Amino acid sequence: MVASIEAAKGGLKALLLEKNDRPGKKILVSGGGQCNISNAGSIDHFLRSYHEKEKFVGKSIRKYSPDLLKKWFEDIDVSLEARDDLKIFPKTGRASGIVNALLKQIEQNKVEMQLRSSVQHIKKEHNQFLVRTGTQHFLGRNLIIATGGKSYPALGTSGDGYRLASALGHSLTELRPALAAIEVRSHCLMELAGVSFKKAIVEHWRNEKKTGTYKGDLLITHDGLSGPVILNHSRYFEEGDILKLNLLSIQTDIYERKLLESTSKAGKKTVKNIVAEDDLPNRLIERIFLMAGISMQQKCAELTKEQRKKLVQLLTSFPLTISAVKGFDEAMVTAGGVSTNEVNGNTMESKLVSGLYFVGEVLDVDGITGGFNLQFSFSSGMAAAKAIKKSSQ
Structure with missing residues (x-):
């Protein structure tokens, strides 16, 4: 959602294809329904919280930091606060406030959103991506895959992004439950x-x-x-x-x-x-x-x-x-995913397919508890949107 909003703010036409009948379902259950969206720890502690992916993650998080996330949400009328354990939550203590603010931004920035649109197939031809759902097809010069992982499949995250990435030539690392x-x-x-x-x-x-x-x-x-x-x-x-x-x-x-x-x-x-x-x-x-x-x-x-x-x-x-x-039914996140060796950590663009971007949990990146996974989703989404805007100028 953040990536589509930022792309639209940059003057681009943005289409958001959402598998569920409402976006943000996983956000709504995060942090026990309170949405632990980030962490106020030092940047060094932050980067160590992604296991062996510190170098890759650091490229986007240093640029699109927890401080920037906090300001971004405050600018859309969502106040955040760090608690004694350094975890950052909305002051209301409600994840619904985050989702509602994002939906409002989607509407205000005229992001076209198609609900109940599960992507079945993606193909690139003539410098455009052809994206097919069950009943429709769409064309676009740039494509962001932000499908999440396999954890909590009841919320729609059933691993679709891995199938699509593989079909586009990307390799996957072993998938396994994490934060379980x-x-x-x-x-x-x-x-x-x-x-x-x-x-x-x-x-x-x-x-x-x-x-x-x-x-x-x-x-x-x-x-x-x-x-x-x-x-x-x-x-x-x-x-x-x-x-x-x-x-x-x-x-x-x-x-x-x-x-x-x-x-x-x-x-x-x-x-x-x-x-x-x-x-x-x-x-x-x-x-x-x-x-x-x-x-x-x-x-x-x-x-x-x-x-x-x-x-x-x-x-x-x-x-x-x-x-x-x-298993994945109860794990909070997925370890493994699209190989980071095939993705530019500064822009989130594929090194194999120009115009293709991966953000968030679909990548082989997982952090510990404490707001690190949502922060990376935000940072990588911002990086992708900014890169697309720059390439379109």
Whole structure:
């Protein structure tokens, strides 16, 4: 939508083909319906949030930055604010305000919009693109593919852009769910569903080798794990991988020394009272104690070396085996897509087909949670529109 608005503002005739009966459906559900549209972190932090795509993404985001996004929306009467966690939302807390403002701009700038228009085929001939829907065909000198990825297909993002890009000669990288929760085998923490941990440390193991260590907020769910530390790294997870959870954010050896010292000095206190000093939920303590063979009334003086080591291991390296990463129906974004090696990061124009542009999630670009994916959609859309305007002068 932003790209079509900017193209029309530049004096170009813009046609927006929308698959759904109303545009912006995915925006409406983003950020829990509040629309976390960007992030107020430093530009360096911003670019590191796109995994290995920092260099490609930086070309558009440095030029069409979060500050520019904020001003752009303020100019169309949408006030934004950064919250304590640096996430940027509309001040109203409603995603509908963003969508309604965009629709108003589409109308005011005379962007022609065709709803319920699913593109079936694209062909370039005689320096023009022939675009066919189920019942109509259109001609244009420039074409922007901004179809999104495969996540949330119920909202219309069923991967059409990948099919169209491939037909035009572009290669695709592997498509997989990202920003997705996971399911685990033999979920022994199931009764803790809804309990969260701040700044948990998660070690990722595959074939008995540690492949990564991540830190962030963790949420126990009825069938597995979620929360930012899981969502942001789910693109790397596979069935059979093991995650070792450190729920205390303290190194294992340091906590073991601390526990030994505390229990040695407090022989008459219960072990539960000592462990509870770390502000752990009582339900978690009960489950961990059961697995470690420790009673809730057991005194510190009665704690054996084996029990202490088992307790430390469960609190700082609790192993869970991944049975599945949630699929595209539940993933927030898609990892993979149109290869960025075949797209100019400054203009979003194809290096293979002149006049063809790709923006947003259809590209092999995905960011972590916090407004980074919507910001890239905005920045890449602006870059494409400005490039088309320049080439048309």
